[in-house]
Amino acid sequence: MDEILKTEHLNKYFHEPDTFQVLTDISLSVNSREFVALVGKSGSGKSTLLYLLSTLDTSYEGKISINNMQVTGLRQNALAKFRNDNIGFVFQFHFLLPEFTALENVMMPALKQGKYRRNEIEERAMDKLRQMQMEPFAHKPSSKLSGGQQQRVAIARALINDPAIVMADEPTGNLDTANSEIVFEIFKDIVHNKGRTIIMVTHDMDFAHRADRVLELVDGKLIR
Amino acid sequence: MALSVNFSIAKTHLLSRKKQTVVAMLGVTFGIAMFILMISFMQGVNKFLQDTMLSSTPDIHIYNDVKTDYSASVAGDYFKDSDKTVIVHHPKPKQITVNLKNTDAILADLKKNPQIAAVSPLLSSQVFYNYGPVQINGFIDGVRINEETRLYNLEDKMVDGKTENLLTASDGILMGSGLADKLNVRTGDLVSLTTPIGTTMRFRIVGIFTIGIGTIDNAKSYVNLASVQQLLGQNSNYITDINIKMKDNTLSSFLAKDLYKKYNYKSEDWVTANASVMASNIIRNVLTYVVSITLLIVAGFGIYNIMNMTIANKMKDIAILKAEGFDRRDVVQIFLTQSLVIGTLGAITGIILGFFLSYALSRVPFPANNSFISLKYFPVIFNPYHYVFGIVFGVITTFIAGFMPSLKASRIDPVAILRG
Numbered sequence: 001m002d003e004i005l006k007t008e009h010l011n012k013y014f015h016e017p018d019t020f021q022v023l024t025d026i027s028l029s030v031n032s033r034e035f036v037a038l039v040g041k042s043g044s045g046k047s048t049l050l051y052l053l054s055t056l057d058t059s060y061e062g063k064i065s066i067n068n069m070q071v072t073g074l075r076q077n078a079l080a081k082f083r084n085d086n087i088g089f090v091f092q093f094h095f096l097l098p099e100f101t102a103l104e105n106v107m108m109p110a111l112k113q114g115k116y117r118r119n120e121i122e123e124r125a126m127d128k129l130r131q132m133q134m135e136p137f138a139h140k141p142s143s144k145l146s147g148g149q150q151q152r153v154a155i156a157r158a159l160i161n162d163p164a165i166v167m168a169d170e171p172t173g174n175l176d177t178a179n180s181e182i183v184f185e186i187f188k189d190i191v192h193n194k195g196r197t198i199i200m201v202t203h204d205m206d207f208a209h210r211a212d213r214v215l216e217l218v219d220g221k222l223i224r
Numbered sequence: 225m226a227l228s229v230n231f232s233i234a235k236t237h238l239l240s241r242k243k244q245t246v247v248a249m250l251g252v253t254f255g256i257a258m259f260i261l262m263i264s265f266m267q268g269v270n271k272f273l274q275d276t277m278l279s280s281t282p283d284i285h286i287y288n289d290v291k292t293d294y295s296a297s298v299a300g301d302y303f304k305d306s307d308k309t310v311i312v313h314h315p316k317p318k319q320i321t322v323n324l325k326n327t328d329a330i331l332a333d334l335k336k337n338p339q340i341a342a343v344s345p346l347l348s349s350q351v352f353y354n355y356g357p358v359q360i361n362g363f364i365d366g367v368r369i370n371e372e373t374r375l376y377n378l379e380d381k382m383v384d385g386k387t388e389n390l391l392t393a394s395d396g397i398l399m400g401s402g403l404a405d406k407l408n409v410r411t412g413d414l415v416s417l418t419t420p421i422g423t424t425m426r427f428r429i430v431g432i433f434t435i436g437i438g439t440i441d442n443a444k445s446y447v448n449l450a451s452v453q454q455l456l457g458q459n460s461n462y463i464t465d466i467n468i469k470m471k472d473n474t475l476s477s478f479l480a481k482d483l484y485k486k487y488n489y490k491s492e493d494w495v496t497a498n499a500s501v502m503a504s505n506i507i508r509n510v511l512t513y514v515v516s517i518t519l520l521i522v523a524g525f526g527i528y529n530i531m532n533m534t535i536a537n538k539m540k541d542i543a544i545l546k547a548e549g550f551d552r553r554d555v556v557q558i559f560l561t562q563s564l565v566i567g568t569l570g571a572i573t574g575i576i577l578g579f580f581l582s583y584a585l586s587r588v589p590f591p592a593n594n595s596f597i598s599l600k601y602f603p604v605i606f607n608p609y610h611y612v613f614g615i616v617f618g619v620i621t622t623f624i625a626g627f628m629p630s631l632k633a634s635r636i637d638p639v640a641i642l643r644g
Contacts, residue, residue, distance in 0.1 A: 056639050076552060
């Protein structure tokens with residue numbers, strides 16, 4: 001169990017309409033094989049923090065390291081490559097590319113990475129879909145899938161490059177209880193059986209307590 | 225590997241909105257097709273006019289322009305030795321010689337010039353063609369027919385008889401078709417001519433030509449040089465003009481200047497002689513290019529618009545791609561590829577359509593009075609350079625039109641979009 005993500009004294013400010021400090025002095029550490037829930041009230045800054053950790057947002061003070069590599073200060077193109085190799089995303093809205101099938105959506109990050117040949121990637125993608133029990137829908141255009149189905153495809157996509165960390169922003173926010181439960185079980189399985197790390201933002205406290213660890217933000221400060 | 229992912233994404237985008245793609249393409253197709261049609265037609269017209277003009281204008285025309293050099297006057301010569309200043313008002317020339325002096329020497333010299341392909345001396349005169357009691361105004365060129373035909377390819381313009389008939393008939397005359405119609409004469413008939421000095425002579429028509437320019441076909445005839453010299457009561461050295469055909473007529477103006485300096489007779493090159501035709505050529509060309517480029521720019525705006533709309537619709541997709549690890553260059557490639565595909569396909573269909581339209585136009589009969597210009601169909605030329613230009617310009621326009629939106633797309637901030 002080694003440290004997979006670390007932040008040191010993160011501060012973030014919004015500048016519109018006035019300068020407002022949204023995150024104050026966040027220093028945290030996440031180990032691998034942890035299922036971390038990031039909670040807080042609406043506006044507490046939890047999504048903001050997640051997007052800093054994701055390397056998509058680069059305007060902050062402080063340092064972030066992921067997988068023993070400091071990502072603070074890297075240029076956009078280098079960050080893109082880093083994300084491609086190390087981070088998988090699941091968003092609240094499914095955000096699959098609508099013109100592509102489920103399978104093609106899952107394959108996309110791997111095709112970009114270019115580490116394997118196309119037919120190998122296709123096999124790996126089918127495998128991930130199988131784990132999500134979405135294999136029969138592989139060739140359906142993603143726009144034709146239901147919300148819960150799309151989310152499962154999205155999770156498969158997040159996993160295709162075997163990333164160090166999966167970051168999820170309210171992944172069950174748009175799903176009904178049954179589908180939420182399915183997603184939760186999948187996450188637990190990924191962490192405990194497949195050995196990944198998940199950082200999940202949620203405002204559902206019951207959900208959060210079923211995770212391994214809870215980080216709570218109140219008014220931009222970490223209180224536990 | 226990365227390159228082909230971007231291409232396959234671009235391909236999927238294009239195929240999933242076929243109608244929009246085709247509409248964007250049609251703008252380019254139409255612009256380029258119209259460009260090809262217009263330039264082929266305009267330059268066809270230019271070429272036709274220029275050929276017609278060239279078929280009756282020598283590359284260089286040497287003649288004796290009435291000299292207005294009054295620096296030497298009789299009074300000036302008379303008072304030369306005294307220390308007076310002589311001013312003469314309204315001087316008039318004492319004697320005009322319309323012919324060229326030393327023609328044998330000049331002709332021999334010209335024939336030695338390597339730039340010159342053919343030389344034809346001629347003696348031209350105004351005449352009246354006698355038509356019963358009526359006299360029709362016109363002019364005749366007395367020529368050595370062998371040399372004259374080398375200048376203009378007169379043989380092709382003959383509608384009846386042959387140019388060499390002049391060689392066997394000393395009183396032979398080749399007449400313009402319009403003139404022959406006016407005089408109601410045919411090959412074999414006799415016609416009587418009167419010169420301004422009052423002499424009259426009869427000629428036998430041995431051939432009729434149509435050059436295609438009304439002013440010539442309705443007024444001009446060719447006869448043997450000796451006949452006109454006889455008609456005007458002059459000796460066999462009496463020549464008023466020398467026509468020259470060059471091997472490369474783009475050098476005409478330079479040679480003309482040299483010849484003027486050498487022989488001191490006015491040497492007019494074909495460009496100067498037809499300045500108005502050349503000017504209108506240039507204007508037509510400029511007009512064509514301006515209109516065509518405008519059409520293409522408008523097509524370019526169409527593409528710019530469509531690309532902007534596409535990208536606005538795809539902001540979420542771009543955010544996802546960026547989150548997945550596609551960098552700015554990838555995003556530019558994805559959208560620029562779409563723009564280029566639209567442009568290239570549009571350009572290719574454009575030149576194909578342009579070709580068909582041009583061909584169709586070239587088969588349309590030209591609705592004009594054929595006695596003044598010899599134009600059967602609309603004049604259209606097919607120059608591969610235009611087609612190349614069309615494709616290149618079409619592709620460049622769509623590249624520029626697509627580049628800016630693509631660049632904007634690459635700068636999208638994924639966080640702002642993903643947070644909703």
